[in-house]
Amino acid sequence: MTDIITYENGVLNVPPQVSIVKITGDGVGPEIWRASQPAIEQAAQLANRQIIWREYQAGEAAFKESGSPLPEETLAALKRYRVGLKGPLGTPIGGGARSLNVAIRQSLDLYACVRPIKYFPGCPSPVKDPSSLDIILFRENTEDVYAGLEWPAQSPEAKKLIAFLRDELNTPLAPDAAVGLKPMTEQASKKLIRAALKWALREKKDSLTLVHKGNIMKFTEGAFRQWGYDLAADEFGELTIPESKLASDQSTSRLVIKDRLADNMFMQVLARPEEYSVLAMPNLNGDYLSDALAAQIGGLGVAPGANLGDGIGVFEATHGTVPKRAGRDMVNPSSLLLSAALMFDWLGWETAAHRLRSAIAKTVAEGLMTYDLARQADREPVSCSAFGAAVLERL
Numbered sequence: 001m002t003d004i005i006t007y008e009n010g011v012l013n014v015p016p017q018v019s020i021v022k023i024t025g026d027g028v029g030p031e032i033w034r035a036s037q038p039a040i041e042q043a044a045q046l047a048n049r050q051i052i053w054r055e056y057q058a059g060e061a062a063f064k065e066s067g068s069p070l071p072e073e074t075l076a077a078l079k080r081y082r083v084g085l086k087g088p089l090g091t092p093i094g095g096g097a098r099s100l101n102v103a104i105r106q107s108l109d110l111y112a113c114v115r116p117i118k119y120f121p122g123c124p125s126p127v128k129d130p131s132s133l134d135i136i137l138f139r140e141n142t143e144d145v146y147a148g149l150e151w152p153a154q155s156p157e158a159k160k161l162i163a164f165l166r167d168e169l170n171t172p173l174a175p176d177a178a179v180g181l182k183p184m185t186e187q188a189s190k191k192l193i194r195a196a197l198k199w200a201l202r203e204k205k206d207s208l209t210l211v212h213k214g215n216i217m218k219f220t221e222g223a224f225r226q227w228g229y230d231l232a233a234d235e236f237g238e239l240t241i242p243e244s245k246l247a248s249d250q251s252t253s254r255l256v257i258k259d260r261l262a263d264n265m266f267m268q269v270l271a272r273p274e275e276y277s278v279l280a281m282p283n284l285n286g287d288y289l290s291d292a293l294a295a296q297i298g299g300l301g302v303a304p305g306a307n308l309g310d311g312i313g314v315f316e317a318t319h320g321t322v323p324k325r326a327g328r329d330m331v332n333p334s335s336l337l338l339s340a341a342l343m344f345d346w347l348g349w350e351t352a353a354h355r356l357r358s359a360i361a362k363t364v365a366e367g368l369m370t371y372d373l374a375r376q377a378d379r380e381p382v383s384c385s386a387f388g389a390a391v392l393e394r395l
Contacts, residue, residue: 003052005082005347007311012082014347017050021077021314025087026059027321028331028384033087035333035388039356040085040340042395047344047352054081058100059089070100075107084314085343087336088321101316102148105141110307110314111188112195113139115290116342122365123298124376130297133273137293138196139286140224141307143188146283150180184220184282186227193228195308196280197236200255208232208240210259211281211289224282225259232257262289269293294318301332301372302364304339306346315343325371329383332370334360337391359394363387 006013024033044051056074063069069089078084089100104110115137119130127133151158158179165171173179193210200208210229214222232240232255241254260268262285269276269292281289294303300319307314317335325331337360344353367379368390374381382390 004080005311007082010310012311012346012348014349016048017052018083018347019052019054019081020343021074021081021084021086022053022055023058023074023084023086023089024055024061025317025321026061026090027088027323027326029059029087029089029317029321031327031329031384032317032331032333032336035384036336036340039337039359039388039392039395042392043340043344043352043356043359044349046355046395047349049347049349049352058086058104070103070107075104078104078108078312078314082312083343083347085336085340086314086316088317088319090321090323099146102146104314105307108307108309108312108314109142110309110312111141111191112306112308113137113141113286113290114199114306114308114342115139115286115293115318116304117290117293117297119297120302120361120364122367123302123369124373125296125298126376127270127296133269133293133296135269135273135276135293136199136278137286137290138192138199138278138280139290140184140188140192140281140283142283143184144220144283145180145182147181147183149183151178153178182217182220184224186223189224189227189282190231193231193280194235196278197232197240197255200278201236201239205255205277207243207256207258207276208278208280209265209276210257211262211265211279211285212259213262213285214259215261221262221282221285228259228280229257265289266292269296290318298376299332299372300335301370302334302338304335304342306339306342308346313343313346315339315346329385330371330381331384332372333384333388334370337388355395356391359391362394363390366390 003017003019024030056077058070058074062071117135162173210225212221212225214225240257243256243258294300303318305316305318341353341356368382370387371381
């Protein structure tokens, strides 16, 4: 019996025993893994499934060993096994290598960043009714300003581009500006929106909202909006309806396609979160909004994340490496645990996913919280390892 997932005709074939690429990550990565791994394995075993971990490196450990922060063998393993679970990887700010997370997404064409946002009763929250928030966010993962097309001020490349824009396109631009490009294609946008539409229809959601800044960036974000409406009409026309065509009573059995300006969407998810269930958006909007949504349910410590392509998925803790907390056994392992539950969903291991989420919910409901939540709730925190052990107990 093979332990490798196959993908044929758009369908994952998942054996009961699966090899999963494990990337520990930097900073707090090793300690959240130590706290989480026993519960992840036990949840799978209780569902009559088994994980075979295939450990590969990326980030600081990989750089020290091989001179590359993202070795080719790690990418090859993710392509071979089709599924990975990773801790946070460090990203320099203002210089140095580009984000390893972005490199993994682009190298493997993981075009959809998927972030479910749902409240666990007992978690502290800055909003009055966090239970009304139940949203899944689909963020395009390969284009936009994350494509890395930028040049520093006064560089030869920037000067050459500015001269071309000025002389050939009559575009006024300061000669000493730093410049960047924001590519967005119909193909990549539609791949992301198609994935969101399929999920919304499968889960019988009532609406999908395209989030954009098309009033200002008319040919990139405005195009994203239009491509979304076109796709819904062309490929899902009998199952969807634009919000503009709703009857006055607003009742329909079809999936309603909405769109909102990105700045307005920040207000909407605070004031009327119950009106939104699935959001689809370009890369940068998704980066901002997913973190803002996570804040409403307690923070990034309880926010899972998936990066999905066709027949391949890399699941990750959504917070950073938190170097000032590293080695102190205090960071919340829930993001990694919930990302493992999201991974189980993707594998079709729904029982394992349900067990893991339920155990986390019970742990939080009993008042056991790591520092990030406990300081908001004015409680005595438990350690990262103690929280992981408590989740394991409650499986």
